[in-house]
Amino acid sequence: MNSLFPVYGAPAHGDAIEAKAFADWHRVCSSKVQDDHGFQCLPLERGCAISLPDAPGPTLNRIFGVSTVEELEEAFTWMSTKAGTKFLQLNIESASDEVRHWIDVRGLREQGPAWAKLVRSSEFDLASPPHEVTCRKVRSTESELFGSIICSGFGLPETLIPVWASIVGKDGWSCFFALDGDMPIGTGAMYSSGNRSWL
Numbered sequence: 001m002n003s004l005f006p007v008y009g010a011p012a013h014g015d016a017i018e019a020k021a022f023a024d025w026h027r028v029c030s031s032k033v034q035d036d037h038g039f040q041c042l043p044l045e046r047g048c049a050i051s052l053p054d055a056p057g058p059t060l061n062r063i064f065g066v067s068t069v070e071e072l073e074e075a076f077t078w079m080s081t082k083a084g085t086k087f088l089q090l091n092i093e094s095a096s097d098e099v100r101h102w103i104d105v106r107g108l109r110e111q112g113p114a115w116a117k118l119v120r121s122s123e124f125d126l127a128s129p130p131h132e133v134t135c136r137k138v139r140s141t142e143s144e145l146f147g148s149i150i151c152s153g154f155g156l157p158e159t160l161i162p163v164w165a166s167i168v169g170k171d172g173w174s175c176f177f178a179l180d181g182d183m184p185i186g187t188g189a190m191y192s193s194g195n196r197s198w199l
Contacts, residue, residue, distance in 0.1 A: 014119050014198075015065030019048040021191035021198045026050070028173075029166040037163055042078045049075040053084030054160055062087040067095075069102045076106070087111070122197075135188075138175040142184075143168035146175055149187045167191075 026034070026041035033039065042049040047065020055061065061084055063075040072088075079086050088108060092100070138146045147165035151158055167173045172193060178186035191198045 014117055016046045017191070017193060017196040017198045018117075019043065019046065019065045020193055022048050022050050024170075024172055024191065024193075025167055028170045029163060033162045033166055037160065038083060039163060040082065042075060044071050044075060047071070047075075049079050051079065051082040051084070051086070052160075052163065053082065055156055056085075058085075058087035058089065061085060062089050064089040066090065067099070069098050072099065072102055132180065133185075134179045135176050136179060138168050138177055138187075140169040142177075145184060146177070146187055149177075149184060153187070 023041050023043040026039060029039060038051065038053050040051045044066055046067070047063070049063045050060055052060035061082075063072070063079055063086075066072050066075055067090075076088075088103075090099070092110075095103075143165035144161060146168050147161035147163070148158070150156070150164045151160055167189060168175045172191055174190045174192070176188040176190075177184035178188070188199065
């Protein structure tokens with residue numbers, strides 16, 4: 001298993017809403033989609049372990065939002081039985097000595113930060129997009145197109161279209177197209193729970 005050790009980590013509540021989104025995403029996927037792709041999720045107290053071996057890279061094959069050795073051990077044991085490359089994502093700067101020792105004993109190697117998590121309040125005004133680009137919600141009949149654009153944009157295999165399409169129209173999820181005229185050219189998704197959202 002590889003490690004992603006960002007120097008600047010998201011606050012714990014940022015990991016918690018993201019973990020809740022992944023757990024819900026797994027829940028709303030049909031059992032056929034889960035079985036066809038080996039899509040599995042282990043919810044933890046404030047984080048989760050997610051496994052989608054057909055997806056390259058760490059986003060869908062990682063442990064995150066954990067802070068104790070007990071959670072790490074549970075997630076690591078679960079993840080060790082999954083196919084594909086696996087990652088542990090945590091903020092090494094805020095990790096306890098016990099967690100650092102656990103990482104050393106396991107022989108995990110650092111790969112560096114893969115992305116940034118940004119947090120903001122909804123109280124700020126949003127800048128308007130360029131006037132030639134508009135947005136609208138994805139209709140339930142467009143779920144396959146939504147999944148197709150995501151797979152194309154991220155270089156994912158087309159076989160994963162049903163995994164992404166599964167969130168369209170589900171409670172808690174809002175899915176969007178960016179449009180050039182009437183043509184969808186980009187996608188966005190937002191998961192909301194309580195007073196927090198993950199995009």
